[in-house]
Amino acid sequence: MYQFSGKLKIFSIALIIIGAIGITLSFLNAPSSIEEAKEIIALQASHGDEHGGSHDKVSSEVHHNDVVEEHSNAHGTANEHHDDASHDEHVFHQLQNKPWSAFYVSLIFFLGISVVVLAFYAAQRVAQAGWSIVLFRVMEAITANLVPTAIIMIVIVITAVLHYNHMFPWMAEGVFDKTSPNYDAIVDGKSWWMNVPGWAIRSVIYLLLWNAYRWFIRKNSIKEDTANDNYKTYKLNYNVSVGFIFVFMITETLMAWDWIMGLDPHWFSTLFAWYVLATFLVCALTVIALVTIYLRSKGALPAVNDSHIHDLAKFMFGFSVFWTYLWFAQFMLIWYADIPEETTYFVARFNEYKLPFLAMVGMNFVFPVLLLLNSDFKSMPWFVIIGGVVILAGHYIDVFVMIMPATVGAQWSFGIAEFSSLLFFLGIFIFATFSAFAKANAIPSGNPFLEESEHYHYYNIEHRGEGSGDHH
Amino acid sequence: MESSKVIHAFYNDDEVVLDAVKAVKADGHHVEEVFCPFPVHGLDKAMGLAPTRLAITAFFYGITGLSFAIWMTNYMMIQDWPQDIGGKPNFSWFTNMPAFVPIMFELTVFFAAHLMVITFYMRSRIWPFKEAENPDPRTTDDLFLMEIPVENNEADITALLAKTGAVEINVVDKH
Numbered sequence: 069m070y071q072f073s074g075k076l077k078i079f080s081i082a083l084i085i086i087g088a089i090g091i092t093l094s095f096l097n098a099p100s101s102i103e104e105a106k107e108i109i110a111l112q113a114s115h116g117d118e119h120g121g122s123h124d125k126v127s128s129e130v131h132h133n134d135v136v137e138e139h140s141n142a143h144g145t146a147n148e149h150h151d152d153a154s155h156d157e158h159v160f161h162q163l164q165n166k167p168w169s170a171f172y173v174s175l176i177f178f179l180g181i182s183v184v185v186l187a188f189y190a191a192q193r194v195a196q197a198g199w200s201i202v203l204f205r206v207m208e209a210i211t212a213n214l215v216p217t218a219i220i221m222i223v224i225v226i227t228a229v230l231h232y233n234h235m236f237p238w239m240a241e242g243v244f245d246k247t248s249p250n251y252d253a254i255v256d257g258k259s260w261w262m263n264v265p266g267w268a269i270r271s272v273i274y275l276l277l278w279n280a281y282r283w284f285i286r287k288n289s290i291k292e293d294t295a296n297d298n299y300k301t302y303k304l305n306y307n308v309s310v311g312f313i314f315v316f317m318i319t320e321t322l323m324a325w326d327w328i329m330g331l332d333p334h335w336f337s338t339l340f341a342w343y344v345l346a347t348f349l350v351c352a353l354t355v356i357a358l359v360t361i362y363l364r365s366k367g368a369l370p371a372v373n374d375s376h377i378h379d380l381a382k383f384m385f386g387f388s389v390f391w392t393y394l395w396f397a398q399f400m401l402i403w404y405a406d407i408p409e410e411t412t413y414f415v416a417r418f419n420e421y422k423l424p425f426l427a428m429v430g431m432n433f434v435f436p437v438l439l440l441l442n443s444d445f446k447s448m449p450w451f452v453i454i455g456g457v458v459i460l461a462g463h464y465i466d467v468f469v470m471i472m473p474a475t476v477g478a479q480w481s482f483g484i485a486e487f488s489s490l491l492f493f494l495g496i497f498i499f500a501t502f503s504a505f506a507k508a509n510a511i512p513s514g515n516p517f518l519e520e521s522e523h524y525h526y527y528n529i530e531h532r533g534e535g536s537g538d539h540h
Numbered sequence: 541m542e543s544s545k546v547i548h549a550f551y552n553d554d555e556v557v558l559d560a561v562k563a564v565k566a567d568g569h570h571v572e573e574v575f576c577p578f579p580v581h582g583l584d585k586a587m588g589l590a591p592t593r594l595a596i597t598a599f600f601y602g603i604t605g606l607s608f609a610i611w612m613t614n615y616m617m618i619q620d621w622p623q624d625i626g627g628k629p630n631f632s633w634f635t636n637m638p639a640f641v642p643i644m645f646e647l648t649v650f651f652a653a654h655l656m657v658i659t660f661y662m663r664s665r666i667w668p669f670k671e672a673e674n675p676d677p678r679t680t681d682d683l684f685l686m687e688i689p690v691e692n693n694e695a696d697i698t699a700l701l702a703k704t705g706a707v708e709i710n711v712v713d714k715h
Contacts, residue, residue: 396638396641399638400638400639400641403638404638404639406627441599443595527581527582528591
């Protein structure tokens with residue numbers, strides 16, 4: 069049985085503590101008044117920072133959605149000047165959003181990965197896959213991260229409801245109030261869906277449903293090991309997994325609308341939930357592969373051979389292409405028709421996030437495709453690790469570009485706030501995953517497909533220490 | 541060739557023929573050819589055949605197709621007659637690139653797939669009206685045939701093959 073080493077435990081706790089300190093600092097450094105916000109901007113401008121400089125150029129084109137009309141009038145006359153009052157307030161809100169958004173990006177990134185690993189695991193059960201059984205305990209361990217991330221998500225939901233943060237513009241004061249200067253008729257038209265109680269209740273329901281399945285399947289998967297009940301437990305797990313996939317596809321769609329698309333309440337895209345799913349699917353497979361390679365190198369997964377790694381890498385490759393397909397389909401349809409209400413989404417991203425927006429295509433598509441195209445490379449752990457790290461970084465940027473333009477606009481940067489959030493959640497991930505893995509038998513010995521999985525062999529791979537005679 | 545005799549050993553099971561190939565190779569004989577009615581996993585490894593390079597050719601054909609698509613869209617839409625069609629930007633190839641991606645993708649796949657198939661036909665010497673080469677028509681239905689060239693060791697090989705479970709062993713003149 070695997071032992072969660074003290075070194076790794078201390079490392080993960082150190083990450084959590086360093087991350088928490090950085091997050092606290094970033095909240096303390098956020099401006100608490102418009103004057104402070106002006107100071108920060110003035111400081112940036114005097115440093116010749118490109119964001120301070122580029123802001124003039126884009127401020128008249130791209131706006132925080134909830135106040136477009138008032139602002140465009142104000143900017144028509146005074147957009148060269150930083151002393152425009154409504155503009156200052158706008159920047160102040162963006163700067164206030166920064167630590168929240170930095171935290172939120174990492175939270176969504178890790179939460180999404182955990183839940184999609186769970187969905188992939190359910191799919192493996194439902195498909196009665198013969199290759200992946202020896203990886204079941206790895207996948208279950210990764211989904212343990214769903215519990216802490218879901219709890220933190222509920223905290224974020226509560227803070228949003230209580231107006232501690234302003235990431236969701238439709239939650240602002242007076243947006244649904246016809247007499248208010250903040251009234252927004254378009255968002256008001258969506259208020260049957262976009263309202264605070266509905267949003268909060270739905271958010272909690274998604275998290276509860278996911279966690280309920282995780283709790284159930286983890287318990288019953290361990291029960292499978294010793295059940296010896298003519299596969300009754302196995303069949304029950306199968307049936308519940310079928311149900312979960314159905315529930316997951318619906319909640320994932322709604323989750324993408326509520327938690328990510330809701331940040332841009334004026335914008336909508338039919339493809340969006342699929343696109344978000346594709347993002348997390350690539351990451352999920354990559355994380356499974358990286359954790360598997362690590363645990364195998366520690367000798368904790370004796371039944372995993374190069375063919376399993378090859379299959380995981382093949383999934384990483386395939387879903388990278390799938391992600392690119394959806395990303396491009398969404399982009400190209402909007403670019404081609406160029407309808408103003410849809411195009412603003414990409415205008416904001418292309419003008420203010422050019423480097424991450426373009427870099428992510430290289431990191432999420434070109435690099436993994438060229439690296440993992442070769443069948444031999446896919447079975448070599450080092451290539452999979454290199455490809456995996458680039459894919460994960462690329463998809464962090466992907467989530468960053470989904471969220472940041474809506475909440476902080478041109479005021480984005482990658483600094484202490486963003487980095488420490490990433491470390492914080494990475495620490496939680498390592499702690500949750502490896503302590504969960506240490507709690508159960510590494511081989512799901514009651515699964516009827518275990519034997520097949522242990523002998524899984526992809527035809528063109530020569531395993532270390534194995535001959536072709538072992539595969540009859 | 542001076543040695544024009546070959547031994548044809550027939551088998552009626554893929555597992556048996558696979559083990560027979562290994563036994564013959566282990567004994568130091570050369571296996572000229574194995575005729576099977578369907579693919580037998582591991583047979584190429586047992587025979588010691590070099591891995592195929594067909595996938596590598598497909599990669600380069602794909603790059604060719606991609607280059608062709610880029611050249612074609614650039615020449616037609618940007619260089620030759622840069623018309624304003626529905627407000628699409630045609631100042632440079634990059635400004636209009638998204639519109640060309642479907643073509644680039646399809647031509648990449650088209651070149652990779654078709655040229656690889658043609659390469660396969662040429663390398664395997666398959667074409668219409670090609671004379672069939674199987675030495676015994678039963679190898680397309682239910683028998684496996686191993687062909688071993690004979691060089692004054694006919695008795696040795698025959699004895700070895702009999703032990704490997706061959707159902708029929710014939711010594712024939714080749715052409």
